[in-house]
Structures are given as structure tokens and as C-alpha cells.
Amino acid sequence: MNEVPLVEVRDLTKDYAEGENVARVLKGVQLTVAQGELVALLGPSGSGKSTLLNILGTLMRPTSGSVRVLGQSLVGAEDLVLTEFRNRHIGFVFQAHLLLPDFTALENVMFPAAARHGRERHTDRARASELLDRVGLSDRRDYLASQLSGGQKQRVAVARSLMNAPELVLADEPTGNLDRESADRVMQLLIDINSSDGTGFLISTHDENIAARCQRQIYMADGRIADDRR
Ligand SMILES: Nc1ncnc2c1ncn2[C@@H]1O[C@H](COP(=O)(O)OP(=O)(O)O)[C@@H](O)[C@H]1O
Ligand SMILES: [Mg+2]
Numbered sequence: 001m002n003e004v005p006l007v008e009v010r011d012l013t014k015d016y017a018e019g020e021n022v023a024r025v026l027k028g029v030q031l032t033v034a035q036g037e038l039v040a041l042l043g044p045s046g047s048g049k050s051t052l053l054n055i056l057g058t059l060m061r062p063t064s065g066s067v068r069v070l071g072q073s074l075v076g077a078e079d080l081v082l083t084e085f086r087n088r089h090i091g092f093v094f095q096a097h098l099l100l101p102d103f104t105a106l107e108n109v110m111f112p113a114a115a116r117h118g119r120e121r122h123t124d125r126a127r128a129s130e131l132l133d134r135v136g137l138s139d140r141r142d143y144l145a146s147q148l149s150g151g152q153k154q155r156v157a158v159a160r161s162l163m164n165a166p167e168l169v170l171a172d173e174p175t176g177n178l179d180r181e182s183a184d185r186v187m188q189l190l191i192d193i194n195s196s197d198g199t200g201f202l203i204s205t206h207d208e209n210i211a212a213r214c215q216r217q218i219y220m221a222d223g224r225i226a227d228d229r230r
Contacts, residue, residue, distance in 0.1 A: 007032065007033035012055070025046075026062075108156055113128075150178055151182025
């Protein structure tokens with residue numbers, strides 16, 4: 001099979017301005033991820049995990065190097081192209097769920113579709129409902145996000161990340177704020193979605209238990225990939 005890689009990163013660097021100085025936080029990252037892989041991203045705080053995920057998610061531009069997702073170069077593409085690409089191919093789950101508190105679970109799940117198509121379509125509600133069912137929250141569909149527990153919010157965030165059926169989901173410490181039981185439940189969901197839909201995941205975590213359940217563990221240290229295990 002000669003499939004285009006899900007992620008292909010070469011010689012990636014990222015600098016942040018720090019007052020008068022420039023801090024290099026990614027120092028030449030090389031990474032290839034195949035479609036459908038379930039990958040954990042580990043490493044100490046400050047090693048560059050979030051920066052890497054943000055660049056892969058087109059939320060931030062690299063300083064140098066090449067970055068491709070599904071063959072699309074994220075370097076040099078116009079903002080509009082990147083936005084469209086992101087809406088179509090990439091889902092996000094953050095440590096803080098980032099749900100809109102005054103909207104229902106169902107409405108939160110539906111937002112990415114409206115962002116992609118510029119309006120609500122008649123099929124969106126049914127799809128969002130089905131996704132909530134999948135994450136075990138059919139009975140919370142019409143609750144406001146602010147009325148849900150932390151674990152429930154994060155499961156809504158997982159459903160939301162899948163709304164546009166992305167090939168890649170980037171999850172930045174998705175279980176970081178959860179108790180053991182909720183963390184395991186969210187992780188099991190990601191594993192199930194990976195195996196049933198072939199969605200590729202890149203999941204940053206400090207939790208070795210979570211990482212051990214992924215097919216591949218990538219360790220970052222000081223802006224580089226220090227180890228890569230399968
Ligand atoms: N917006 C920013 N401006 C300046 N420095 C930043 C910014 N975001 C992150 N950094 C710095 O970049 C380094 C890597 O951060 P980050 O990618 O968040 O690492 P991790 O997610 O592994 O904890 C850290 O030293 C952090 O302080
Ligand atoms: Mg981080």
C-alpha cells in the first residue's frame with residue numbers, strides 16, 4: 001500500500017519571541033505518522049508537545065521545515081486554505097474541553113459542521129445525536145454544557161472532534177483534568193473510534209497508562225523526538 005502519510009514532518013523548528021530574545025522550542029522534529037495510527041506523545045512539560053500539536057492542527061505556523069497532513073503542505077498555504085483544510089480533516093480535543101457553556105451538548109457537537117459549511121444542515125442534528133450516543137451521552141443531549149461533569153464534558157468534546165469525520169484527531173492532554181475512571185473511559189472511546197473508523201490520533205499525555213494503550217509512543221525532550229516505540 002502506498003498511501004499518503006497522515007502526518008509528515010521534516011526539520012521542523014519553531015521559535016517564540018521572548019522579549020528581546022528568541023527561544024527555539026522545536027529544534028528539528030522529524031515525524032511520519034501513517035493514516036489510522038493511534039499515537040501517544042509523551043515528554044516533560046515544556047518539551048514542545050503542545051507546540052507540535054498546534055502546528056499540525058494549523059493553529060500555528062512553523063518557523064522552518066516542512067509539515068504535511070494528508071499531503072497538504074501547512075507551510076506557505078493561505079489562511080483560508082488552512083481553515084478549510086482544518087475544518088474538513090482535523091478534529092481537536094483539548095485538556096480544557098472548551099465547550100460553550102450556554103449551549104446544549106448537542107449544539108456543541110454540531111458546531112464544527114456549521115463552521116465547515118457556513119450553516120446548519122438538516123443532517124447535522126442526527127449526526128451529532130448519533131455521536132453523543134456513541135460517547136454514551138444520549139441522555140444528556142439537551143443539557144447545557146455547564147450542567148455536565150468534567151468527564152461528561154470531555155466525552156462531548158470527543159464527539160465534537162468527530163463531527164466532520166476527520167482523518168486526524170489531535171488531543172492535547174485530553175485526560176489531564178479527569179479522575180482515573182473518567183480518564184480510562186475517554187481513552188477507551190478514542191481507542192474504539194480508532195479501531196472502528198480508522199481515525200488517526202495523536203494524543204499528548206503525562207499518563208503512562210494512557211500511553212501504553214496506544215500503538216506507538218513518541219517521547220519528546222527539549223524540542224526534539226527522543227524516542228519512538230511501537
Ligand atoms: N505562545 C508562546 N510564547 C512563548 N513561549 C511559548 C509559547 N507557548 C509555549 N512556549 C514555550 O515553549 C516551550 C514548549 O511549550 P509547549 O509546547 O507548551 O510544551 P509542552 O506541551 O510539552 O508542555 C515552553 O518552554 C513554553 O514555555
Ligand atoms: Mg502542553
